[in-house]
Amino acid sequence: MNGTVGNITKVKIMLVGHIQNIGEFGENGTTQPQGFKYERTCLKLVDVQDASCALSDPDWEDVQHFSFFFQFPREAVYEKNCPPALPSTVAVGPWATTSTQMAYRAVEARVRYQLQASAYCNDIVQATAAYNICLYDSIDQLPPPVIVEHYGSDYILRREKALKSMLRRQQDRLAISAEEPRPVEVKRGGNTPAIAIPLRLAIHGSSSPPGNVKLKVECNMQTTTFISLAEMKHTPSIQQAEESPYIQDITTAGRLYIREAKLSPSDWSKAATKTTTTEKSRMNTSFKHPTTTTTTVTEITPTIKPTPHTATTTLFLPLLESTMPPPTFFTSHLARRYSVALHIRASSDSGSATFKLNVPLQIVYLPDAMTTPGVEEWEEDPLEVVMRVHSERGELPIYVK
Numbered sequence: 001m002n003g004t005v006g007n008i009t010k011v012k013i014m015l016v017g018h019i020q021n022i023g024e025f026g027e028n029g030t031t032q033p034q035g036f037k038y039e040r041t042c043l044k045l046v047d048v049q050d051a052s053c054a055l056s057d058p059d060w061e062d063v064q065h066f067s068f069f070f071q072f073p074r075e076a077v078y079e080k081n082c083p084p085a086l087p088s089t090v091a092v093g094p095w096a097t098t099s100t101q102m103a104y105r106a107v108e109a110r111v112r113y114q115l116q117a118s119a120y121c122n123d124i125v126q127a128t129a130a131y132n133i134c135l136y137d138s139i140d141q142l143p144p145p146v147i148v149e150h151y152g153s154d155y156i157l158r159r160e161k162a163l164k165s166m167l168r169r170q171q172d173r174l175a176i177s178a179e180e181p182r183p184v185e186v187k188r189g190g191n192t193p194a195i196a197i198p199l200r201l202a203i204h205g206s207s208s209p210p211g212n213v214k215l216k217v218e219c220n221m222q223t224t225t226f227i228s229l230a231e232m233k234h235t236p237s238i239q240q241a242e243e244s245p246y247i248q249d250i251t252t253a254g255r256l257y258i259r260e261a262k263l264s265p266s267d268w269s270k271a272a273t274k275t276t277t278t279e280k281s282r283m284n285t286s287f288k289h290p291t292t293t294t295t296t297v298t299e300i301t302p303t304i305k306p307t308p309h310t311a312t313t314t315l316f317l318p319l320l321e322s323t324m325p326p327p328t329f330f331t332s333h334l335a336r337r338y339s340v341a342l343h344i345r346a347s348s349d350s351g352s353a354t355f356k357l358n359v360p361l362q363i364v365y366l367p368d369a370m371t372t373p374g375v376e377e378w379e380e381d382p383l384e385v386v387m388r389v390h391s392e393r394g395e396l397p398i399y400v401k
Contacts, residue, residue, distance in 0.1 A: 007121050010050045013068050014116040017043030017135065019087050021227050021333055022094075023107045023248065038229050038333055043086060043113070043135075045070045086137040087111045087334045088326040092225045095250050107248045109227045109334055138327040138365035145180050146360040151237040155339065156358045163203075163351030172205040172350045175308075176357070178342065183362040186324055195221075195317040195340060197359055201263070202308040203350075209270070210309055211349045213263040218343040219317055221254040221361065223325075226335040235335045253341070261313050268309040315342070319363075328362045338363055 020039040047068045057063035072086075093108025113135040119127045148155040160175035179198045186193055203210050226236060230246040241249040317340060319325070329336050338361040345354045 008051055008054075008064075008119050008126065009122055010048055010120045011054075011066050012046065012048045012118045012120065013066075014047075015043065015045045015070055015113065016041065016116060017086060017111070017113045019334065020110045021108075021229060023227070023229055036229050042111075045072070085139050085329055085331055086135065087331045088136045088329050088336065089113060089134040090225065090326055090334070090336065092227065092250055107227055107250070109225065111334065134324075136324075136327050136365050137329060141183075141185070141364050141366060143183060143328070143362055143364065146362070148180075148360065152239050154237050154239075154358065155360050156356065159355040159357060161353040161355065163346075163348065163353050165351030172203050172210075174346055174353055175202045175204070176200070176344060176346070176355050177202075178357050178359045180360050180362075181340075183328075183364045184319055186319075186327075186363060186365055193319045195319060195361060197315040197317065197340060197342075199313050199315055200310065201312070201346075202310045203268075204308045206309060206350065209265045209268050210263075211265060213311075213346060213348040215259075215261040215263070215313070216345045216347075217259045217261070217315060218256060219259065219315065220256045220341055221317070221319070222251055222339045222341050222358070223254065224249055224251045224337050224339070226337075228333045231332045232330075232335065233332075235330045235337060257317055259315055259317070261315075263311050263313065267311045267313075269311070270307060270309045325363060327365050 018039070019042045020037070022035070022037050024035045047070060049066045049068065054064040054066055057065060088111065090109060090111050092110075094106040095108060113133050115131045115133060117129045118125050146155070148157060157179070158175065158177040160173055162171040162173050164171060177200045179200075181195055181197050184193050184195055201213070224238070226232070226241055226247060226249050228244075228247045232247065236244070236247055236249075238249050238251075241247040326336055328338060340359045340361050342357040342359065343354070344357065346352060
């Protein structure tokens with residue numbers, strides 16, 4: 001702490017969060033852009049402990065420990081019309097970009113959380129200290145799948161193309177579809193989490209099992225941040241953000257990974273041939289004297305519907321963009337989401353084709369997780385060690401609620 005510590009009668013600690021969105025833009029053709037800013041204190045929690053609550057340190061005569069506990073009031077957090085979530089610690093921009101409605105010169109977003117401690121002798125401050133921390137608010141550890149239809153063309157889970165070949169006139173068609181993987185759960189001190197994306201392949205038009213099919217997949221993680229100067233009701237699509245004069249989307253691509261897979265004939269299966277019937281009615285009229293009798297005759301025509309050969313495989317991708325990236329979250333003025341972009345080249349004896357997919361990805365955290373440095377024996381104040389080690393790494397201690 002900064003200051004001279006005398007007879008301490010109480011200690012006050014505050015957890016303060018601040019969000020700031022800045023946009024500098026003007027209408028297309030305007031030479032003097034205008035600056036707009038949204039900022040507010042999104043969290044302020046206070047706890048006070050008197051001297052009788054202190055615990056003496058057995059190894060440090062002049063060190064006393066205070067335990068603090070913050071209760072997050074879900075019903076009063078952040079915005080009235082917003083889900084009960086806090087914006088996670090992020091720093092995006094400044095980023096020069098353009099919009100359909102406005103010509104943005106620069107846009108940026110900052111979310112900071114800070115622990116502020118003050119030691120008092122009666123009502124006089126004797127010493128102060130402040131530490132920046134990362135706070136990740138992951139309110140749902142098992143979120144439902146993303147409804148891709150709500151986001152237009154942002155996500156692409158299926159593509160079908162003809163396998164083109166110079167040697168064959170009749171072309172088989174290959175369909176590749178992906179499923180949204182399970183939410184990636186980041187654990188404190190755990191191994192690097194992996195993303196497992198199930199892929200399903202179906203070849204149409206071939207009566208015999210396909211031969212060897214080779215897949216070469218280029219994949220990377222896409223991070224999209226939505227920064228808004230006005231209140232958002234839900235996470236927008238990229239098209240909605242581009243059409244809005246107040247919302248800007250910033251998408252960055254992570255490291256590129258290359259994966260290869262080979263499917264042999266034994267990996268493919270073919271479902272039983274489906275037979276459907278088509279009913280066709282006609283009038284059969286026979287003339288008999290003195291009356292005429294009319295009957296309806298139904299003809300049933302069987303139709304054989306061919307079924308494709310199908311195969312499945314799983315694509316594994318390590319999550320190495322950051323050891324602990326911010327979770328997927330939405331608040332009224334800031335939102336973060338992730339996806340995995342896949343560029344797939346499939347080749348076989350029947351021909352080759354390329355496919356581009358974009359699969360939604362959700363990142364979650366378990367509550368009460370906090371990063372700690374790998375120090376086995378404390379040779380100085382433990383809190384100072386935590387702060388110093390993270391500072392040397394260029395990181396902040398991360399807390400998850």
